[in-house]
Amino acid sequence: MDNHTPGPWHTCRAHTSDAVGITHDIGAALIADAYGEQRHANAALITTAPDGLALANLVVEYFGEDEIPASLDSDIALRDAARALIAKAEADAA
Structure with a gap:
């Protein structure tokens, strides 16, 4: 399956303070944002x-x-x- 952005993925600053971003490279475009009370844990899980x-x-x-x-x-x-x-x-x- 080659339809996804290649890893490794990392957490990063999102465009808003209530989210954590996920990117494939430091400074690259965002793959996704994680929101909510557990956004840091969810973002960490998504990066795996x-x-x-x-x-x-x-x-x-x-x-x-x-x-x-x-x-x-x-x-x-x-x-x-x-x-x-x-x-x-x-x-x-x-």
Whole structure:
């Protein structure tokens, strides 16, 4: 998926004092603003999105398409969670 602004993303000053900005590079155009009481925590979480998506892709690549034995339920859960994250990112980008 290459439809998003590449990481790393950082928090920055927003255009208003009641928001925290998210940018892909210091001084670059804003990707988004986070508002509300938890704006700092939300902005910090949003900045991890490119890393999380990259990690999910690595997990899926690691497990490949081979069937995972049912006894390795943690591996199955990890692979399935990674696939779900990728699917959500791709669906929301459409």
